[in-house]
Amino acid sequence: MELSQVAQLKEVSSASKAEQAIAEGWTLISIIATANGDKSYPTYILGKARDAGADFFTSD
Known part of the structure; x- marks a missing residue:
């Protein structure tokens, strides 16, 4: 996953x-x-991708 997808x-x-x-x-x-x-101690950084069809800059 690329960071732009997080x-x-x-x-x-x-x-x-x-x-x-x-x-x-x-x-x-x-x-x-x-x-x-x-x-x-270790800290684990996890990411969840946004939906493939979602537009990050879309507003209501």
Whole structure:
């Protein structure tokens, strides 16, 4: 998925939550290291694509 196709982003802090989101249709975009004091841990960035026929700039 290209970033121009992303309609929603979310972060999760565990591999199991990332796997669950992927099973629900989310795509893994990136894994980044997040620091909290002396500890660092992975943060999973997931994206969900907008509908293929949707026009991002369309307004009501």
